[in-house]
Amino acid sequence: MEEKRPAMRPVNPRRRKKTQFEIFKEAYLPMIIACTALIMIVVIIIGSIVRGFQYRRIDAENQYKESVAAQEELDRLTAEANTLLKDAAALAVHHDYEAAAALLKNFSGDPAQFPQVSEMITQYQQQHDQLVLWEDPSKIVNLSFQVLITDPERAYADANYGSSFKKSYVTTSEFSAILDQLYTNQYILIRTEDYIQKINNADGTTDYAYKELYLPAGKKPLILTQTNVNYNLYMVDGDGDKVPDKDGSGFANKLLIDENGNLACEYIHPDGTVETGAFDLIPILESFLTTHPDFSYKGARAVIALTGYNGLFGYRTNQDSQAALGEEVFSQETLNAKEVSMELRRRGYELACYTYRNVAYGNYTVEEIAQDLAKWNTEAVPILGAIDMFVFAKDSDIAPSGSPYSGEKYQKLYDAGFRNFIGFSTDGQPWVLWDHDCVRQGRLMVNANNLTNHPEWFTGILDATVLDPTR
Numbered sequence: 442m443e444e445k446r447p448a449m450r451p452v453n454p455r456r457r458k459k460t461q462f463e464i465f466k467e468a469y470l471p472m473i474i475a476c477t478a479l480i481m482i483v484v485i486i487i488g489s490i491v492r493g494f495q496y497r498r499i500d501a502e503n504q505y506k507e508s509v510a511a512q513e514e515l516d517r518l519t520a521e522a523n524t525l526l527k528d529a530a531a532l533a534v535h536h537d538y539e540a541a542a543a544l545l546k547n548f549s550g551d552p553a554q555f556p557q558v559s560e561m562i563t564q565y566q567q568q569h570d571q572l573v574l575w576e577d578p579s580k581i582v583n584l585s586f587q588v589l590i591t592d593p594e595r596a597y598a599d600a601n602y603g604s605s606f607k608k609s610y611v612t613t614s615e616f617s618a619i620l621d622q623l624y625t626n627q628y629i630l631i632r633t634e635d636y637i638q639k640i641n642n643a644d645g646t647t648d649y650a651y652k653e654l655y656l657p658a659g660k661k662p663l664i665l666t667q668t669n670v671n672y673n674l675y676m677v678d679g680d681g682d683k684v685p686d687k688d689g690s691g692f693a694n695k696l697l698i699d700e701n702g703n704l705a706c707e708y709i710h711p712d713g714t715v716e717t718g719a720f721d722l723i724p725i726l727e728s729f730l731t732t733h734p735d736f737s738y739k740g741a742r743a744v745i746a747l748t749g750y751n752g753l754f755g756y757r758t759n760q761d762s763q764a765a766l767g768e769e770v771f772s773q774e775t776l777n778a779k780e781v782s783m784e785l786r787r788r789g790y791e792l793a794c795y796t797y798r799n800v801a802y803g804n805y806t807v808e809e810i811a812q813d814l815a816k817w818n819t820e821a822v823p824i825l826g827a828i829d830m831f832v833f834a835k836d837s838d839i840a841p842s843g844s845p846y847s848g849e850k851y852q853k854l855y856d857a858g859f860r861n862f863i864g865f866s867t868d869g870q871p872w873v874l875w876d877h878d879c880v881r882q883g884r885l886m887v888n889a890n891n892l893t894n895h896p897e898w899f900t901g902i903l904d905a906t907v908l909d910p911t912r
Contacts, residue, residue, distance in 0.1 A: 518550035522558055529561060536629075536657055537739045538569035572655035575662055578636055578873045582628070582902060583664040583863065585884040588672065589613045591708055591720045592691030593909065599690045602675070606690065607912065608890045616722060618907040619887065620729050620736075626902060628663040629656060630741040632791055633830065633861055636662070637880055649860065649880045656738065665743035666863060666884050667722045668795050668832060670696070672755035673748075677709070683757075683765065687713040693720035695755025696781055703727065704784060707755070723790075742788055744863070746795035746832035749821040753778040759820055779824045786826075793830035793863070797821070801837035807849045814857045831859040832884075838864040842883055845876045855879070869898025 525548055529541035542565040545558050552559040587610050590596040596606040638652035656662060672694050679688020686709060693706035699717055704727055706720040719725045730737055752758045756778040763771045796802060797817040802810055831854060839850045866872060866883035874881040885898060889912060892905045
C-alpha cells in the first residue's frame with residue numbers, strides 16, 4: 442500500500458525570504474540617500490559660502506583696483522593742473538593773460554573738481570579785459586645802445602678809440618641804472634611784431650599796418666636795440682694776433698650759453714683771468730628780468746643788430762677767418778654762433794642786419810650796397826636764419842626821417858627780404874612810418890654825449906643821473 446504524502450502548502454509570496462540586496466536596500470538605501478542628500482546640501486552650502494568669499498574677494502579686488510585707478514587718475518589730474526597753473530602763471534607775469542587763460546582751458550579734468558583752475562581762468566580773463574589800447578604807435582620809444590663797456594678805465598685809455606668809447610658808449614653799471622629808471626618810469630619791453638600787422642594781399646604782396654597793442658594800465662611800450670653785437674677784434678685784441686686777450690679795451694669778447702643754460706659773456710681781465718658773467722646788455726637784461734619779469738610784455742627782449750665782417754657774437758664766422766683758424770676750429774665757431782642765435786630767438790630776442798661791414802648805406806652806391814648784402818647773405822644768413830629787420834649804421838639812411846622809401850637802394854634792400862627798418866631820431870622824438878610794403882621807425886641813441894648835451898630828448902624816459910660821476 443502506497444504511503445500517503447502530506448499535502449503541499451502553497452507558498453505565500455509575502456513571506457518569501459528576502460535577498461541580501463533587498464535587505465541592504467531596505468535597511469541602508471534610505472540612509473545612503475539621506476546622507477547623500479545631506480552631503481550635497483553641505484557641498485552646496487559650502488560651495489555657496491566659498492563662492493561668497495570668492496565673490497567678496499573679487500569685489501574687494503575690483504574695488505581696490507578701481508580705487509587705485511581712481512587715485513592714479515586723481516594724481517595725474519592734480520599734476521596736470523599744477524603744471525598748467527604754473528605755466529599759466531609764467532605767461533601771466535608777462536601780461537599774456539589771454540594765452541594763460543587759453544592754456545588752462547585745455548585742462549582735461551573736471552573744473553568743478555579743481556576750482557582753482559576755473560578761478561584762475563576767470564581772473565586771467567578779467568585781467569585781459571583790463572588791458573588798455575596804446576593808440577599812438579608813433580610814440581613807441583626805441584632806445585639804442587652799442588656794446589657795453591665793462592672796464593671804463595681800460596676803454597677810455599684806448600689810444601685809438603678812447604674818446605669815442607667815452608662819448609658814444611655806456612658802461613655795464615650805467616645800463617643797469619638805466620633799466621632801473623625805465624622800470625620805475627613804467628616802461629615795458631615789447632617786440633616790433635607786437636605792434637606790426639602783416640596783411641597778405643590776394644596778389645601775393647604784403648601790406649603793413651598798426652596792430653592794436655593792449656598793455657597794462659599806465660605802462661608805456663619800449664623797444665631796446667643793441668647794435669654791432671659782434672665783439673670786434675679792435676675792442677678785444679690788444680696784441681694784434683686776432684685772438685682776444687688781456688690787453689683788450691675792457692669789453693666782453695663773446696656771447697655764450699653757460700653750463701646752466703643761461704646767456705652770458707666771456708670777459709678777460711687785465712691779469713689774463715677769464716670770467717663768464719653779465720658783461721654786456723643781454724645777460725644784464727636777462728638777470729634783470731628774473732627779478733622783474735613784468736618788465737617784459739609777452740616775453741619780449743631786445744633787437745640785436747649784427748654786422749658780419751668780423752664774425753657773429755664774438756665767433757669768427759667770416760670767410761676771411763676760415764683759412765687762419767683751420768676747418769675744424771672754424772666749424773666749431775660757426776656751430777657756437779648758430780646755437781647762440783637759436784637761443785636768442787627762443788628767449789624772445791629779435792635779430793637784425795646792421796650791414797655786413799658796418800657802413801653808411803646812405804653814402805653807398807647801389808652796386809656797393811649789393812656787394813655788402815651779398816656778403817651778408819653768404820656768411821650771416823646761414824647761421825642766423827632769415828631776417829626781415831634792418832638797422833641802419835653810421836647815422837645813415839636812404840631817405841629822410843618820416844619819408845617813404847623808393848628807388849634802387851630800397852629795391853636792393855627789399856629784394857634781400859627786409860621789411861622792418863630802424864633808422865634814427867635826429868631830434869630825439871620817436872617816430873614810426875607805415876608804408877604800404879614796409880615799416881620805418883626811428884631809434885634814440887643812448888650815450889653819454891646825448892644824455893649830457895640833449896637831456897630833453899629823454900624827458901620822462903631816463904636822465905643823466907644814470908651816468909657814472911667819475912666820467
